[in-house]
Amino acid sequence: MDFILLSILKTAIAAPVLLGTLAYLVWIERKVLAHVQLRMGPSRVGPHGLLQPIADAIKLLTKEDFIPSYVNHFYYWLAPWLALMFAVTAISVLPVGPVIELFGVKTNMGQADISIGLLLILGLTGMGVYGIALAGWSSNNKYSLLGGLRSSAQMVSYELPMALAIASPLLIVNSLNLREIVNGQAGYVFGIIPNWNAIGGLQIFSFLIYLICAFAETNRIPFDLPEAENELVSGYNTEYSSMKFAAFFMAEYANIITACSVATTLFLGGWHPIIPNELGGQFIPTLLCLFFAGVLFYHALNPARPSDRISMGVIGLVIAGLGVVFQVPVVKELAQPLFWFASKAGFLIFVFIWVRGTVPRFRYDQLMRFAWLVLFPAALLNLLFTAFVVAAKSN
Amino acid sequence: MDVILFTFFALVAIVGAVSLVLQKHPISSALSLVSVMVALAVLFLLLGAEFIAAAQLVVYSGAIMVLFVFVIMLLNAGAERESRKGGLAQFLGLPLTAILLVFASSVITQSMSNAKAVKFGAFAGGGPREVGWELFTRYLLPFEVTSILILIAIAGAVVLARKEID
Numbered sequence: 001m002d003f004i005l006l007s008i009l010k011t012a013i014a015a016p017v018l019l020g021t022l023a024y025l026v027w028i029e030r031k032v033l034a035h036v037q038l039r040m041g042p043s044r045v046g047p048h049g050l051l052q053p054i055a056d057a058i059k060l061l062t063k064e065d066f067i068p069s070y071v072n073h074f075y076y077w078l079a080p081w082l083a084l085m086f087a088v089t090a091i092s093v094l095p096v097g098p099v100i101e102l103f104g105v106k107t108n109m110g111q112a113d114i115s116i117g118l119l120l121i122l123g124l125t126g127m128g129v130y131g132i133a134l135a136g137w138s139s140n141n142k143y144s145l146l147g148g149l150r151s152s153a154q155m156v157s158y159e160l161p162m163a164l165a166i167a168s169p170l171l172i173v174n175s176l177n178l179r180e181i182v183n184g185q186a187g188y189v190f191g192i193i194p195n196w197n198a199i200g201g202l203q204i205f206s207f208l209i210y211l212i213c214a215f216a217e218t219n220r221i222p223f224d225l226p227e228a229e230n231e232l233v234s235g236y237n238t239e240y241s242s243m244k245f246a247a248f249f250m251a252e253y254a255n256i257i258t259a260c261s262v263a264t265t266l267f268l269g270g271w272h273p274i275i276p277n278e279l280g281g282q283f284i285p286t287l288l289c290l291f292f293a294g295v296l297f298y299h300a301l302n303p304a305r306p307s308d309r310i311s312m313g314v315i316g317l318v319i320a321g322l323g324v325v326f327q328v329p330v331v332k333e334l335a336q337p338l339f340w341f342a343s344k345a346g347f348l349i350f351v352f353i354w355v356r357g358t359v360p361r362f363r364y365d366q367l368m369r370f371a372w373l374v375l376f377p378a379a380l381l382n383l384l385f386t387a388f389v390v391a392a393k394s395n
Numbered sequence: 396m397d398v399i400l401f402t403f404f405a406l407v408a409i410v411g412a413v414s415l416v417l418q419k420h421p422i423s424s425a426l427s428l429v430s431v432m433v434a435l436a437v438l439f440l441l442l443g444a445e446f447i448a449a450a451q452l453v454v455y456s457g458a459i460m461v462l463f464v465f466v467i468m469l470l471n472a473g474a475e476r477e478s479r480k481g482g483l484a485q486f487l488g489l490p491l492t493a494i495l496l497v498f499a500s501s502v503i504t505q506s507m508s509n510a511k512a513v514k515f516g517a518f519a520g521g522g523p524r525e526v527g528w529e530l531f532t533r534y535l536l537p538f539e540v541t542s543i544l545i546l547i548a549i550a551g552a553v554v555l556a557r558k559e560i561d
Contacts, residue, residue: 075422115522119449123436126457130429130464137422137468145468152465156458176523 010111011092018091022253023053029353036357047311057246065242068139075138080240080247083131087254090124093117094261095179097271097337102330108179109271109337117178118170121262122163125217129155131251132219132226136236147235150364151226154216157371158223162213164379165206168386169197169266182270191276196269205382207267209375211348214259216371218252221356225364260348261341268344271337282332285339289323292316401441408434421467425460432456444521 027042027049034041042049067076094117097109114120129152136148170176173184189200198207216223227235237248264270273281296316303309326335362370411431418424432455439448530538 114445116445116449119446119453119523123449123452123457126453126461127433129457129461130426133461133464133468134422134426137464145471149465149468152461152468156461156465159458 006105006107007111010107014091014111018088018254018257019250021257022250023057025253025257025349026056026249027053028349029356032350032353033357036354047307060243060246063242065244068141068239070140071239072138072140075134076239077244079131079135079138080244080251081131082134083128083251084247084254086124086128086131087251087258090121090128090258091254091261093120093178094258094265095182095270096261096341097334100333102334109334110179113177113179115177118166118176118181118262118266121258122159122166125255125258126155126159128251128255131248132236135240135248136226139236139239141239143232143234144236144238147226147232147238151219151236154219154223154225154367154371157368158213158216158375161209161371161375161379162217164376164383165209165213166266168206168383169201169203171383171386171390172197172201172203178265178270182265182272185269186272188276192279194269194272194274196267196272198267203267203382203386206379206386207263209379209382210263210267211351212375214263215352215355216367218255218259218352220256220352222359222362223367224361225367256349256352257345260345260352263348264341264344268348270344271341273336273340282336283327285326285336286323289319289326293320293323397441401438404434404437404441407431408438420473422464425463425467428463429456429460432460439521442521443518446521446523446526 030052031041031049042052045051045055067073092111093114095108095110095113099106099108101107132151132155133148136144136146136151139145170181173181175181175184185194185196185201187195189195193200195201197203215221219226226232227237232238237245240248273284275281275284293316296312296319300309300313300316303312325331326339328335408431411427411434415424415427415431418427432451436448436451436456439445439451
């Protein structure tokens with residue numbers, strides 16, 4: 001098939017999936033946070049609040065787009081869309097599965113497969129800081145300006161240990177192409193331990209450093225100083241409302257998805273299963289789905305609320321059906337890599353939310369000191385050590 | 396396709412460069428420079444120099460210009476005031492620019508008179524591996540000398556920025 005047609009087709013699939021994930025990530029975050037804090041979370045709109053994202057979207061779309069006086073109109077308008085654009089485009093180079101053949105067409109799962117994929121992601125996420133900095137500056141508000149300043153200082157500082165942490169697994173796999181990086185982590189040490197960089201490749205320290213930096217790069221708690229509510233109202237997006245505010249919100253979540261997907265690709269072996277397919281790795285998705293379906297069926301039979309009898313049962317049936325899909329011969333090739341990629345990235349996103357529910361915010365000087373005096377030397381040492389090991393192995 | 400892309404991004408670069416000079420506000424000027432750098436990165440990419448393109452994006456527009464914008468925001472610099480044009484600049488400015496442009500273009504066309512037009516996609520040695528190899532074999536001495544230069548600059552910055560301790 002024509003390259004351009006195929007690309008349009010893949011984008012047409014990927015874009016709605018991404019936007020849907022962004023919307024429901026908010027629901028997931030609110031639910032997980034609520035359960036961390038022993039609350040119910042959204043539960044009014046639809047069963048278990050499942051229609052909440054749609055209600056939020058309608059509310060944000062129809063809200064008055066208020067523009068404060070004395071803002072710099074052009075940059076005030078430009079900033080949210082800059083932030084959203086760079087956050088969303090970075091996802092286009094991520095590979096979510098191997099090269100597959102469907103209906104006689106051979107294609108790679110993922111949109112663009114380029115030789116400098118990782119550098120491009122670093123470049124695009126680095127550009128995202130302009131959106132936040134400009135929003136803070138153009139709002140003509142001292143809180144917004146402080147938020148924008150903090151954000152740019154923090155993102156530039158944490159980019160250094162992050163790049164160093166990324167460099168050490170690159171030394172092992174010897175490529176910047178994301179597909180080759182994932183393929184370099186195929187196989188199993190002693191036939192059972194996955195050869196992922198974070199586990200079999202012994203890059204657990206760079207994985208942790210990368211993860212910590214990702215929290216700072218995406219402005220998440222404990223490093224969410226740019227929007228620290230008790231100091232800065234809401235930071236760089238204080239003066240924004242309606243869809244412009246939603247654009248910042250979506251950009252933040254898109255950045256989280258990108259950071260977690262990059263961590264999956266670099267450190268957690270991308271779409272490779274956690275135990276070899278020969279030892280039953282291909283049955284794990286089905287077993288997990290059936291387990292969750294069983295839990296839901298149990299709750300449908302012993303409902304805590306009257307509505308649970310139907311909602312839990314229906315969701316359980318859907319998940320059980322999904323489990324069967326993972327074993328259908330042709331669909332299997334497509335669904336299993338997607339499952340592994342999504343479950344690893346999803347677990348990391350869960351860690352992001354988990355940390356938000358448990359760790360308090362840093363003070364600004366602690367944040368900077370941590371980046372320069374702890375993370376940076378640690379990443380440098382880790383890189384040096386990895387380089388020695390790689391050099392010793394190649395001789 | 397290549398020619399269309401080249402024309403578009405070359406135009407973006409030129410418009411950005413002109414706007415950099417003409418803009419009154421420092422933030423606008425800095426962002427014009429960012430657009431020039433992004434357009435240049437795309438031009439490098441079209442030529443097949445993938446690594447340079449990515450480095451341009453990561454280093455210049457992603458790090459250096461962010462610091463520029465940061466400093467402008469921190470100082471909260473307002474719009475520039477129009478400086479009084481000197482008598483000489485008023486009369487000789489445009490003619491001298493035109494002479495410079497003619498001189499530069501004639502030098503370029505003469506020195507590259509037998510150069511062929513660039514064919515996009517013909518050059519394939521621009522990946523990170525090739526650049527790294529050249530850097531650590533053929534250009535090892537300039538590379539190391541540059542690193543010492545940067546080290547001196549860092550030491551200088553630290554000395555200048557250090558607070559006086561009584």
